[in-house]
Amino acid sequence: MDAMSFEEIFIDPLRYEFMVRALATTVTAAVVCAVLSCWLVLIGWSLMGDAVSHAVLPGVVLAYIVGLPFAVGAIVFGFLAVGLIGVVRATSRIKEDAAIGIVFTTLFAFGLVLVSVTPSQTDLNHIVFGNLLGVSRSELVQIVVLAALTLTALVLKRRDFTLYAFDPVHAHAIGLNTRWLGIALLGLLALTSVVALQAVGVVLVVAMLIIPGATAYLLTDRFQRMLVIAPAVSVTAAVTGLYLSYHLDTASGAMVVVVQGLTFTAVYLFAPRQGVIGRRIAAVRRRRATASAV
Template sequence: MYDFIIYLIEPFYLPFIQRALLLGITIGIVCAVLSCYLVLKGWALIGDALSHSLLPGVLLSHMFGLSIFIGALCAAILSTTLMGVIKRKTKLKEDTIVGIVFSVMFAMGLFLFSVIDTELHITHLLFGNILGIDRNSLLTHLIILVCILAIICLKARDLMLFCFDEKQLTMQGMSIKFHHYLLLFLLSVVLVVSIQAIGVLFVIGLLIIPGMFGYSMTKQFHFMMMYASFFSALTIFIGILVSFYLDVASAPLIIVIQTLFLLLTFALTSRITKNKQI
């Protein structure tokens, strides 16, 4: 019994697990808050496109000896600009534009990876490596994430109006275009910060699933964010620890756990609704 207890608490004494838990939970909370806006605004596909569009920026920045953060952020800004230009210049629908930009940028990233001699591991870019975060990266990521969360809190009411009622936002003398690009910028920065820990393929899950969970629990927006944040932090905590014990990649396991929790929630809420109707 004593050996089993030691086995359970062993990860909490390991520095890389401590860093992973701190960064993972922080990313989870920020992504959860942002996901509530994305789910209500219907921007899930835009978030998916931006996450995949970071790959060429990461590779080019590494090739020229620049920070991966700078390259990924430039790629995200380029992608959002392209989507805006194509939307203004053509009559294509938004989902079509997003699909075009997503496909081109992701294909460009894979092409660059095949022709550039780089020390970067494609698996780390696609799946993340949260257990490999060092102290310097941890501090940088935490500062940026806290700043993003502070901006969201300061603009919470305006962003909520942008998602719910753009006319009301205009009547109060505020620009729809400004808040459109503000939300895209916040999304881009969160994606860039999260790519090293969660990876290109799975970060979008953290930006969609918690918001869906919160929305399934309540229709009051502030409670929705609370439910989403708690759900995200809890599942990331469980996912990191289980991935350590099973010796598997953390990011895919976190998304699987979140999905299972979400499906269980849907099943329970639908059963409760049926019982009330009876």
């Protein structure tokens, strides 16, 4: 690759201000989503992440209507969704997965109705499908602030959250308030959803909240390494997806998620210890080593 082609591929897109803002947005969202996804994967909250990320839509639209920050509406409806799921599960024969499906689809549909009837100077459909290339300066500032708050909370409470994820019974036994830890994680999940939805939209937020942690989980058995691997993989996929969307003229948020999905697929197949093909290769090598030793 000569210098000119390198410049055309990597430098030329950054001559546009909207691409610089898009790059900053996607990297910020990728980092905060990836870090939180490590705990979501360990706790088994993939469905809950899906529920909260979709349920925040009506809250975001209502916040827009009354002139409040998106984060306020997202947090309110995030906790509302969790509360409704708990009520349905506790007061009926409906199991948790069904309760999650009922609540999040109903709230998401309510959000779509609000989007369709709310007059606005901006296209609220971008909240649903993402508008990575249309992020404004003020929106970027909000994204960075929310991401910084979320990351700070995750870093400061990482030991408590980790113990809660691995052994909530032990966490409770040593004096940690596991109920409040769960509530805190749900609040951070709602904030993170706001960060990501402005990049990839509500529909694809769950992918950014689950895929990085799942990918890292297949690459290491140590949680501290997961907290490094997941953001690294997520940022690499996000930047790659953004550049591909620019050169191929495709939807930016969707391309970011596609690259993350392809990355997971490669790890799922070829990871040295946990990959499907990787395990078979390792088993063949062990058999050969055993046969040669005999």
